[in-house]
Amino acid sequence: MRSVLGIDAAWTERNASGVALAVEDANGWRLQGAWPSVAHFLAEAYGQPSPEKPSGGVGPANDLLAAARGLAGSLPDLVAIDMPMALEPITGRRASDDALSRAYGARWCAAHSPSSSRPGAISDRMRQGFAEAGYDLCVSEITTPGLIEVYPHPALVELCDEPKRLPYKVGKIRSYWPKLSPEHRRILLSGEWSSIGTVLEAYLPGAESFCTGFELSMAQLKAQEDMIDAIICCICAIRALDGGAQPLAGDDKSAIWVPKADPVIQSRTLLPKSPYSARAEMLREVWHDNMLDDPYLAKII
Secondary structure (H helix, E strand, O other): OOOOEEEEOOOOOOEEEEEEEEEEEOOEEEEEEEEEHHHHHHHHOOOOOOOOOOOOOOOOOOHHHHHHHHOOOOOEEEEEEEEOOOOOOOOOOHHHHHHHHHHHHHHHHOOOEEEOEEOOHHHHHHHHHHHOOOOOOOEEEEEEEEOEOHHHHHHHHHHOOOOOOOOOOHHHHHHHOOOOHHHHHHHHHHHHHHHHHHHHHHHOOHHHHHHHOOOOOHHHHHHHHHHHHHHHHHHHHHHHHHOEEEEOOOOOOOOOOEOOOOOOHHHOOOOOOOOOHHHHHHHHHHHHHOOOOHHHHHOOO
């Protein structure tokens, strides 16, 4: 049985890091669970009360691996983390950041520039901690156990077969729909999440239940987004294990792994960009239900 650990790692100690765990059995892959912070993940693993709200930080690699083993029954084969990683201290923009930006910049998925302070020492500690546990950073090929850096934006573009970055980030909701009211923005964001869930579910059963934003506060929405990103990290790891991801590097110090859509999964369903796909149908369903009661939203859409 294989398993993978996905971490949507915060670049600062103050912000929470989402965590997800996926396991494979005789029936295929399934999502073991997703948590809005490392503290929630550890509490689940050790049978302790769940914290009232997400807390900041990523935590030591050994703690994360031990918790994953407790929940999955074995150590993860691959850890995928959404944070800049390198085989040397990160002080600025890397060759892998440029490589990814060349490949996906036109699709609005250019890489953010890291620095010595963000994520800085947090990244260095994480990479070193996993290396000491036997999880070396993979920059050209996948070795197990191993650690890979991933980036959800281009991953979603590939998995959903979309021409550009998907509008699913809570912190960007105002820039996505600047002329809309907060209520309307929430409706459109929830629709986007639900449609993303139909795609993620095909790759990792159990993922769709986390892709909902209805009836959540803004703080809860951010925690939910972190879990969605951690689930995407898991799917990136699964695709990498199966030879379905490519490293964008530029040198031998770092690489950002981007998954490619599984042709077997796509052969069973219409492509997501089709107006008759499950993803498009979900968007229409969510929007239609709200447009019936909101003529202004119907006019906008």
